Amino acid sequence: MNPFPHISQELGALLARSGLKPLQLGGRELLPIVQGGMGVGVSAKRLAGSVAAAGGMGTLSSVDLRHHHPDLVEATRDCRAGPQAKARIEAANLEALEREIAGARERSQGRGLVALNVMRAVSAYADSVKRALAAGVDAVVVGAGLPLDLPDLAQDHPKTLLIPILSDARGVQLVVKKWERKKRLPDAIVIEHPRLAGGHLGAARIADLGDRRFDFDQVLPACREFFKQAGLEREIPLIAAGGVRSFEDIRRLQDLGAAGVQLGTPFAVTTECDAHAEFKRVLAESRDEDMVEFTSVAGLPARAVATTWLKHYLKLEPKLQAAAHVKARCTKAFDCLAQCGLRDGIKDWGQFCIDNQLAAALRGDVKKGLFFRGAGALPFGSQIRSVRELLERLLTSTPAPA
Numbered sequence: 169m170n171p172f173p174h175i176s177q178e179l180g181a182l183l184a185r186s187g188l189k190p191l192q193l194g195g196r197e198l199l200p201i202v203q204g205g206m207g208v209g210v211s212a213k214r215l216a217g218s219v220a221a222a223g224g225m226g227t228l229s230s231v232d233l234r235h236h237h238p239d240l241v242e243a244t245r246d247c248r249a250g251p252q253a254k255a256r257i258e259a260a261n262l263e264a265l266e267r268e269i270a271g272a273r274e275r276s277q278g279r280g281l282v283a284l285n286v287m288r289a290v291s292a293y294a295d296s297v298k299r300a301l302a303a304g305v306d307a308v309v310v311g312a313g314l315p316l317d318l319p320d321l322a323q324d325h326p327k328t329l330l331i332p333i334l335s336d337a338r339g340v341q342l343v344v345k346k347w348e349r350k351k352r353l354p355d356a357i358v359i360e361h362p363r364l365a366g367g368h369l370g371a372a373r374i375a376d377l378g379d380r381r382f383d384f385d386q387v388l389p390a391c392r393e394f395f396k397q398a399g400l401e402r403e404i405p406l407i408a409a410g411g412v413r414s415f416e417d418i419r420r421l422q423d424l425g426a427a428g429v430q431l432g433t434p435f436a437v438t439t440e441c442d443a444h445a446e447f448k449r450v451l452a453e454s455r456d457e458d459m460v461e462f463t464s465v466a467g468l469p470a471r472a473v474a475t476t477w478l479k480h481y482l483k484l485e486p487k488l489q490a491a492a493h494v495k496a497r498c499t500k501a502f503d504c505l506a507q508c509g510l511r512d513g514i515k516d517w518g519q520f521c522i523d524n525q526l527a528a529a530l531r532g533d534v535k536k537g538l539f540f541r542g543a544g545a546l547p548f549g550s551q552i553r554s555v556r557e558l559l560e561r562l563l564t565s566t567p568a569p570a
Contacts, residue, residue, distance in 0.1 A: 171184050172184075172190060172197050172198075172223065174196040174197060174198060174223055174278075174279050174280060175190075175197070175198060175199055175222070175223025175279065175280070176221065176222050176223050176279060179199060179222055179223055179556075179559055179560070179563065180223065182560060182563045182564070183199060183200075183563055186415065186563050186564070186565070187419070188200055188415075188418055188419060188422060188563065189422055189427070191225075191405065191407075191427050191428035192405060192427065193225065193281065193307075193329065193355065193356055193405060193427075193428075194281060194306060194307070194329050194355065196280075196281065198223055198224060198225060198280060198281065198428075199222065199223045199224040199280075199428075199559065199563070200418060200422065200427065200428035200429060201219075201224045201225075201418070201428060201429060201430075201431065201559060201562055201563075202224060202225040202227065202283075202358070202407055202409075202428055202429065202430040202431070203215065203216065203219040203224060203225065203226050203227050203430070203431065203432075203435045204227055204285070204358075204409060204430045204431060204432035204435070205227040205228060205229040205230075205283070205284070205285025205309060205432075206229050206367070206432055206435075206436055206540070207229035207230070207231030207232065207285075207287075207526060208229070208231050208232040208235065208523060208526040208527050208529075208530055209229070209231075209232060209233055209235045209236055209442060209443065209527070209530045210229065210436055210441065210442060210443045210447070210529075210530060211226075211227055211228055211229050211285075211435070211436075211441070211442065212228060212229075212233060212236050212268050212271075212272075212442035213228065213236075213267075213268045213269075213270075213271030213272040213275060213442070214271075214275070214440050214441070214442050215435060215438065215440050215441045215442050215555070216228045216268075216272040216275075216282055216283075217271060217272035217273070217274065217275025217276050217282065218275060218438075218440040218555045219280065219435065219555055219559075220272065220273075220275070220276035220279060220280030220281060220282050221275055221276050221277050221279055221280060222279070222280065222555060222556060222559055223279050223280050224280050224281075224559065225280060225281040225282075225283055225306075225307065226272060226276070226280060226281070226282055226283070227282075227283040227284070227285050227309060228265075228268050228269065228272060228282070228283070228284045228285065228305075229284075229285050230261075230265055230284055230285065230286045230287075230290075230292075230296040230300070231261075231287065231290060231523075231526075232261055232523055232526075232527065233261055233264035233265050233267075233268050234257070234260045234261050234263075234264045235527060235530060235531075236264065236268070236442065237260075237263075237264050237267065240260040240261075240263060240264055243256075243260055244256055244257050244260050251497075254291075254498070258291075258292050258295065261292065261296075262292075262295060262296065262299045265284070265296060265299055265300060265303070266299060266303045269282065269284065269300060269303045269304065269305050270303065273304070281306040281307055281329070282305060282306050282307075283305065283306060283307035283308065283309050283329070283331070284296070284300040284305045284307070284308055284309065285309045285310070285311065286300070286308065286309070286310050287310075287311060287312035287313070287368070287466075288310050288311065288312050288313025288314065288315050289312040289313050289368075289466045289467075289468070289507070290312075293310075294317075294321055297310075297318065297321045297322070298321060301321075301322055301324075301325045301328055305328065306328065306329060307328065307329035307330070307331055307355070308322065308328060308329070308330055308331070309331045309332075309333060309358065310330075310331070310332055310333065311332070311333030311358070311360070311368070311370070312333075312368050312466065312468060314332075314339070314342070314343060315332050315343070316343065316346050316347075318330050318332070318347075319347050319350040319351075319352040320350065322352075329355035329356065330352070330354055330355055331354060331355055331356045331357065331358060331407075332354055332357055332358070333357075333358040333360050333370065333409070334357060334358070334359060334360070334370065335359065335360050335361065335362055335369075335370030335371065335382050335387075336370075336381050336382055336387055337381075337386075337387050337390035337391050337394060338381075339370075340357055340359075340387075340391050340394065341394055343357075344394075344395075344398070344400075344404070345398075348400075353400065353401070353402070353404060354404055355404075355405075356404060356405040356406070356407055356427070357391070357404055357405075357406055357407070358407045358409050358430055359384070359387050359388065359391070359406055359407065359408050359409065359426070360409040360410050360430075361382050361383070361384060361408070361409065361410030361411060362376070362377045362382055362410070362469065363377045363378050363382060363410070363411075363543070364410030364411030364542060364543045364544065365409055365410035365411070365432070365471070365542050365543075366432055366433055366471050366472070366540045366541045366542035366543075367432070367470060367471065367472075367540035367542075368464055368466060368468040368469075368470050369461075369468060369469045369470060369471060370382075370468075371469050372469075373469065374461050374462070374463065374469045376469075377461060377469060384408055384421060384424055384426070385424055388406055388408065388421070388424045388425040388426055389424065389425055391406055391425070392406070392425045405427035405428065406425060406426050406427055407426065407427060407428045407429060407430050408421040408424075408426040408428075408429050408430070409429065409430035409431070409432075410542060410543075411542060411543055411544045412429040412430070412431050413431075413434065413544050413545065413546065413547055414547065414561075414562065414566060415561075415562055415563060415564055415565045415566060416565070416566060417429070418562060419565075431562075432542055433451055433541050433542040433546065434546055434547055434558055435555070435558065436448065436451055436541075437451050437452045437546060437548075437552055437553075438552070438553060438554055438555045438558055439552055439553065439554050439555075440554065440555045443529070443530050443532070444530060444531055444532030445532060445552075446532030446533075446534055447529055447530060447531075447532050447537070447539065448552050449550075449552075450473055450475065450529075450534060450537075450539050451473065451539060451541050451546075452546060452549075452550045452551065452552060453550045454473045454539075454541055455545070456543055456544065456545075458473055458474055459471055459472070459473065459474065459541060459543060460472065460473075460474040460478065460479075460482065462478075462482060462485075462518070463509075463516065463517055463518055464509075464517070464518045464522060465509040465510055465517055465518035465519070465520055465521070465522045466507070466509075466517070466518070466522065467507065467509060467514065467516075467517045467518075470540065471540065471541065471542065471543070472538055472539055472540045472541060473539040473540075473541050475534060475535075475537065475538075475539055476534070476535050477525065477528075477535060477536050477537065477538065478538060478539075481520055485518075485519065488519035488520075489515045489516065489519055490515070492509070492510075492513045492514065492515045492519055493513040494511075494512055494513040495510075495511050495512075495513065497511070498510075498511045500521045500523065500524065522538065524536075525537060525538035526538050526540075547561045547562065548561070
């Protein structure tokens with residue numbers, strides 16, 4: 169008999185033998201492993217649905233999902249810059265979002281959970297959250313900004329799980345106190361370490377990435393102590409994200425007070441990942457010395473592979489920033505960010521179109537793409553393996569060397 173009905177039988181048995189604790193989320197006992205949301209289109213229905221079917225939480229990324237739907241790409245192909253183009257593209261993306269949620273839920277076979285990650289920094293943040301809630305997504309995960317208004321957006325959906333992504337105990341206290349006044353607590357909180365994660369990072373500046381206040385052995389106990397002192401009506405599960413690569417990492421983080429862990433890059437190089445094979449190869453073959461930190465066009469520190477395009481951009485960045493100026497409107501078809509370094513002429517922020525570069529990476533365009541990646545060697549090195557194999561590796565202790 170399967171001790172965990174929301175986990176596939178084989179992985180449920182492996183979890184029971186592992187000594188790891190299941191993740192208690194939404195009234196379900198799940199694998200203590202969450203697949204992080206990765207845009208543009210990297211984590212779509214195939215990846216998120218496969219993780220959920222195994223008994224974890226699979227996460228779609230809301231950003232520009234039309235790329236997975238040829239009819240929606242065709243419908244927006246003639247869009248040029250301007251408000252009408254933006255409205256058409258956003259409508260196509262909301263339609264794609266709904267299709268992807270339905271597809272992931274179908275693949276999940278009723279196991280695990282299907283979540284949607286929405287960046288607080290995107291202009292379609294509120295619309296994406298509302299559409300996902302109406303489509304019946306299990307959880308909404310929000311990062312790249314403080315989601316202080318998320319309880320308001322979800323007030324008619326009390327059963328949908330709301331999960332902010334934060335990086336330090338101060339941010340956790342702020343969000344919990346603000347949400348508590350709105351009569352809602354986070355159903356879980358992802359604690360992302362900016363020195364270890366990929367993509368947009370939860371620090372104000374690149375110089376802050378190594379600050380000790382972000383270390384898990386500081387943040388996790390501090391958050392647990394805050395919950396205790398605040399007398400919260402229930403425990404809020406903490407999910408540690410950044411640099412998690414092994415069973416030993418999960419056990420160590422659970423010992424520090426995490427209920428589970430979140431991984432991005434290891435899932436991005438699985439066979440089920442929705443990105444092009446060349447995208448997976450670039451991430452799988454990259455090492456820590458190939459990573460570079462820079463300031464994104466969204467104004468956040470970011471970590472990515474130093475590919476041809478990124479190296480060329482960083483060489484030109486001082487000149488581009490010196491010439492930065494406010495544009496009358498976005499010069500690209502998809503005006504994606506609420507605040508944009510390129511459009512708004514913010515000199516200290518990135519000066520490129522992030523949607524163009526991430527979409528190129530999704531297509532496997534090594535010369536033009538921006539390839540976000542987290543730190544640390546991957547569980548299977550440069551090999552591309554399945555979601556099931558990855559989960560089995562993460563649930564199995566590595567034998568000590570003789």
